[in-house]
Amino acid sequence: MTRPLVPVLDQMKGARPSRAARRRDTPHPGGRLPSFDRAEGLPTACAATVAAIEAGRARDRRRAIGVVAGILVVIVAVGMLALALGDVPLAPAEVVAGLLGLEGTGGAVFIVQGLRLPRLLLALVVGAALGLSGALLQSVVRNPLASPDIVGVTGGASAAAVLAIAGGLTGLAVSGAALVGALVATSVVVAASGRAVAGARFVVIGIAVAFLANGIVGYALTRANLTQAQSAWFWLVGSVGSPSWDDVALVGSTVAVAALGLVAARRPLAAQSLDDGSARAIGASPVATRVAAMTGSSILAAVAVSVAGPIAFVAFASGPIARRLRGRSPALGTAALVGAAVVALADLVAQHLIPGTLSPPVGLITGAAGAVVLIALLVRGEQAGVDRGAARKGTRP
Amino acid sequence: MALLVLTVAASLAVGARATDPAAVLSVLIDPLALGAGSVDAVVVRELRVPRTVIGLLAGAALGVAGVVMQGVTRNPIADPGLLGVTAGSSFAVVVGIAVAGVTSVVGLAGFALVGALAAATVIALVASSARVGTSPALLVVAGAAVTAALSSLTTLVLLSDPQTLDRYRFWTVGSLTGRELDAGLALAPLVAAGLVGALIVGRSLDALALGDDVARGLGFRLAPTRAAAIAVVVVLAGTATALAGPIVFVGLVGAHAARAAVGGGHAARMPVAAVAGAALVLLADVLGRLVVPPGELEAGIVVAVLGAPLLIALVRSRSGVTA
Structure with a gap:
């Protein structure tokens, strides 16, 4: 026994x-x-x-x-570089002085606090929001491919936001529209996939929704004038290049609230890693948890998208990276940190490593790199962990 | 077929300017019937005939490309758009416009073919891995990844060049407007070659559908067959993209309409798929002219709105995909 x-x-x-x-x-x-x-x-x-x-x-x-x-060290290192590099390079001591607001350091205070810090912070909070959103959805749907950027949630948010901008809305109203779009997309995908939320069907239906959203975005773009279209393109790729403290506060507070919610809900969420029957047997209510988690994931994705645009693949990649680092799922907090580190690093690359005068939006880097990662994972079998888990579950009496 | 005739007629007769069907007919029969300067004649001859011809060519090419693609990947939800082939064409076309300064449609078609070839090669390599190749859904995810990577690169080029962006943003939604008739005529031989090639590989695709071992046992050589089929897809999808922009879902719709109509044989399905694809693109174009008068909705957008529910229905149906 x-x-x-x-x-x-x-x-x-x-x-x-x-x-x-x-x-x-x-x-x-x-x-x-x-x-x-x-x-x-x-x-x-x-x-x-x-x-x-x-x-x-x-x-x-x-x-x-x-x-x-380890992730915190990476974030601090990337952050120091992001604050130090630029048209006016600063020494590490100057960066620290600028951060602390010490007098007598010339323009360092202005450069660090006024120009570079908002961008860095926005990259960090947006990355955290996307990473958390993706890991949350992946864990409750139990499918590493079911991330908001693949199944059309960020697509829905983008389409709604672009329509809102074309309709003359600004600020919080755009965020609200993005939220509505994300929730509508999530509901459509969930409703259309019926009971088989966990299967590949969910993902393919999500891709269909993403293409649909893409069509709507294209429509909105052809209706705009060229200047609007160009700025919309920047936004659509995902950029943290025009940060404001309001944006940082909005995304930051959303992430903070979500983190508190996750800590409060850690037991029901842990029960999600069981199948629904077992979860019910130990007194959890898996469906209600899943609905709540999906709503939370949509809110996080929508807020991040409304501020920085749909930065590709961050939501998708953060969860699997975190799982691999931690050796267990769902590792939501780690996923948020990974997301923050990835966006900050990608923005650093976009700003300083891409040759030419054009400083491309961060989403280009994550899009190009993330697709390669995704295909490699598909071919090599990233789901191996999941498959093994399923096999193990199957052999268990 | 009747549907195709209807949509062709509608495409010629319907639009922001109300035209009399009789007038349309007379212009078609004799270009000078209403006098060379008549507005109706100009509208029909200069605007509607070209977009109808281009819609026919692009739709037929994409429909057949869908059949071939589904055959060679053994995947009922394959589509040149879903799997990133048209994204490859888009990227190459943008490079052509921005970097090489190409303006002629034939030149752009060359770029589109190269781009389609590159993307199709990547997808074929991915599909040859055991895991992805046996799971239709995973292949579609890989296609989405290819699309994402290529659109990132496309955007990089576009953002550095506003002039290109201005042309591209209308092209990328899959629009039939603003194309010249001679562009369509110039590329028609390429489409025709692709269609003939598709019919030739059709029989081998039937054998492929039985599985690698059986096909080999029947005396078909797998690698050349696959390469030929991919070449056909590249020619068809690349040309269609050069003509009408990246339109998703037409291959999917065409292939499934054909399967419903004539069953499993690839060669038999191709004419039906061509007709269905052409009808779909034209129907979308006509609908696009009607829903937001006096403006227009581009055909690619309408096709996406019509096609996404179809993909969902396919995935939901038991016969479609078991992932």
Whole structure:
């Protein structure tokens, strides 16, 4: 009774069975059952189980701390570079002085706080919002391909926002329109895929919706004059090049609220990694959780899109990268950090590594690089992890 | 076929300027019947005939390309637009306009063919991997990725060159307006060659549908067959894109209309797909003229609005895709 428990618990945590567990799992030499009497054997086995779980959790925690610290280091390094590079290069000391607002540093305060910091912060919060949005949708639909940028959610937001801009709206009204568009797109995809939310059908229907949204965007573009069309193109690729503190505050507060919500809802969300029947059996309500999570994911995507445009593939890639780093799903917080790091890094590349006078919008970098990543993952079988998980679930009695 | 005749008639007769059907007919029969300067005659001859011809060519080419593409990938939701082939053409055309300064339609068609070839090669390579090749849905996702990468590059070129953007933004929505008749005539031989090529590979595609092993057992050589089929798709989709811009879903609609009408044989499906594709593009063009008078909705947009629900219905139906 107690023998298979340890490996199963270990597997449920997504970790490799501990050495102790593996030893217990091997047949006893000579085929003899281990001799223990009921009175003392059971507590010993329980203690071993508890110890194995504790060890696994400690390992998980150490890995989480290491990963998060690593991403933070990357973000700080990218941030320092982003603040230091530009038409007026600054030394690291000058950057720090500019950040702290020290007097007597010439233009450093203005350059850092007035010009470069808003752009960096916008890149970070938009990346976090997209990463979180994508990882959330991927985890509740249990499909790494189901990210907002592939299944038409950002497409719906873009179409609605472009129509709103063409209709003369500005500011928050555009964000509101983007939100409506994202929610409509999500609802259409969910409604059209019926009960098979988890399958590839969901993704293909989403792609159909994305093409539809693309058509609407194209229509709006032909109706605009050339100047409007050009700025709309910049926005449609996804750019953090015209930051305002209002935008930073809007996206930042949305991410913060979403993060609080996720912390509050971490137990129902964890139950989403089970199938619906098992989730119900332990007292969760998987459908309600899924609807709430999809709504949250749409809101995050819509807010990010309304400010910075649909920056391609960030929502798609952040979740899988985070899962790989952490070695377990859903790793939502890590995905948000990954998204922030990716957008900040891509914007740095766009600003300084692309030759020529044109400084392309960040979405170009993520679009070109992300597509290559996506195809590589498809061919090499990124879903291997998912497949293995499914196979494991299947073999479990 | 009757539908095609109807849509051709409608395409000639309907538009922002109301024209009398009898007048249209007389202009067609004798260009000088109403006098060379008559407005009706000019409208029909200079505006409507060219866009009808171009719609016919592009629609037929895309419809047949859809059949060939579905055959060679064994994927019921393949479509040159969905799989990124037309995105390849778009990118090459933009490069042609912006960098090489090409203005002639024939020159642009050359670029479109090269771009389509590159994108089709990438997709074929992706489809040859065991995982993606056996899953129709994954192949479509790969196509979406190719489209995304190429449109990123396209945008990079466009943003650095407003003049190109101005031409491109009308071309990219799949519009039949503003094309010259002689452009259509110049590229018609290419479309015809593609259609003949499609009929030739049709039989081999039937064999491919039975599976690699059976096809090989029947004496078909797989690699040359695939290469020929891809070449056909490239010619058809590339030319259509050069003519009418990247229109998605026409291949999908054409192929499935043909399957519903005449069943599984590829060669038999091609004429039907050509007719259905042409009818769809023309119908979309006519609808586009009617819904927002006196303005127009470009054919590509109308096709997307009509085609997306069809793709959803296909994916939902049991016979369509089991992913």
